[in-house]
Amino acid sequence: MDGSHVDCVSVCTPTTACSSQGDTWTFKPDAVAPSTISLTTSAGCYDNVVLSWYAPGDDGTSGTAAAYDLRWSTSSITSGTFAEATQIATSAPHSAGYQEQLTVSVPRCSGTRYYAIKTRDEAYNWSSLSNSPAVSPACPTPPLMCDRASQSTSREPSDLPASAELFAPSPNPVDGDETTVRYAVPGRLEGEEYDLALFDLAGRRVGTLGRGKAMAGNHSAAVALRSRVDKSVGRGVYFIRLRIGLTTMTQRVVIVH
Ligand SMILES: [Ca+2]
Numbered sequence: 001m002d003g004s005h006v007d008c009v010s011v012c013t014p015t016t017a018c019s020s021q022g023d024t025w026t027f028k029p030d031a032v033a034p035s036t037i038s039l040t041t042s043a044g045c046y047d048n049v050v051l052s053w054y055a056p057g058d059d060g061t062s063g064t065a066a067a068y069d070l071r072w073s074t075s076s077i078t079s080g081t082f083a084e085a086t087q088i089a090t091s092a093p094h095s096a097g098y099q100e101q102l103t104v105s106v107p108r109c110s111g112t113r114y115y116a117i118k119t120r121d122e123a124y125n126w127s128s129l130s131n132s133p134a135v136s137p138a139c140p141t142p143p144l145m146c147d148r149a150s151q152s153t154s155r156e157p158s159d160l161p162a163s164a165e166l167f168a169p170s171p172n173p174v175d176g177d178e179t180t181v182r183y184a185v186p187g188r189l190e191g192e193e194y195d196l197a198l199f200d201l202a203g204r205r206v207g208t209l210g211r212g213k214a215m216a217g218n219h220s221a222a223v224a225l226r227s228r229v230d231k232s233v234g235r236g237v238y239f240i241r242l243r244i245g246l247t248t249m250t251q252r253v254v255i256v257h
Helices: none
Strands: 006-011 024-029 040-043 048-054 067-073 086-088 099-105 113-120 178-185 193-200 205-213 217-224 236-244 247-255
Touching: 048 113, 178 193, 178 236, 178 247, 205 217
Parallel strands: none
Antiparallel strands: 006 024, 040 048, 048 099, 067 086, 067 113, 178 217, 193 205, 193 236, 236 247
16 A cells, blocks of 8 residues: 555446546545554664664554654653654665664754654554663773774675775874774674674773674774873874784874873
8 A cells, every 4th residue: 555545445246347537536544653663772883872763663663664753862752752752764664574784963962862762654654662671872982992893884785895805094194082993804704703893002002992703894893092191192103903814904003192
């Protein structure tokens, strides 16, 4: 029933060709709402959080719904408080079963926010309200860093990187509080153990950016270098090293503050 408010079914007798004259039309209004979403959250890095959910359908879990209504609040969202919560723009729903993922910008190192979502079809049948999970962005104290792997720019197989790459950090030299390093993981290395870290010239590990099972895609990681307290990474030359399985790559970074 995608794309219309009603389904029109033409009924023809076996001896009569279907034509606009003499046909019987049966109207079947769409009374089936999209299914209820189960929303999951994960902490992004400093200024973002990541929300994900499986797309419901136009009718329960089949078809393609028409629109989402995603909102946030500083307290848990219920059906009674949903209207007062702040709306967040989303793209149109994909077909049922697709894993939707949205990176939501939040104030840097801000506190906990609650999220909730519901879905409608084109006949404006609204789903029930989802759960209302809470999340705040990861905000480690420098020189610790946090991983932005969840901000993978693409999971489409055709867009996956062909080879492993560690790009030069930007900015570099670094005169501010943070630099960003991008890296690429090809599909053949998905699931390999990876370790992304900052080392000084003596080979000492200064901070760990991310480690675990590598995910194929293009990623970026923020490297925090200075805090308002005294835990800063000092001026000098450092190396960012990415190891995925047996592949190791390094990039030099110069800190001038
Ligand atoms: Ca429907």
